[in-house]
Amino acid sequence: MIVVPIKEGENIxxxxxxxxxxxxxxxxxxxxRDRQAFTKQSVVKRIAHEKAVYVAKLHRDDxx
Numbered sequence: 124m125i126v127v128p129i130k131e132g133e134n135i136x137x138x139x140x141x142x143x144x145x146x147x148x149x150x151x152x153x154x155x156r157d158r159q160a161f162t163k164q165s166v167v168k169r170i171a172h173e174k175a176v177y178v179a180k181l182h183r184d185d186x187x
């Protein structure tokens with residue numbers, strides 16, 4: 124449960140902004156989206172490999 128302490132006279136907009144920031148940090152929405160559709164392990168590995176190749180290419184281009 125997320126608790127947002129509100130000081131006396133604090134604007135509700137500021138409190139809502141604090142709540143949204145804390146909510147984003149928990150990663151609840153990201154996990155919910157990940158659970159909506161199953162991704163096969165082979166697809167996860169392929170995507171990770173493609174990302175690693177892409178990052179390696181970026182680092183190689185920076186060195187030149």
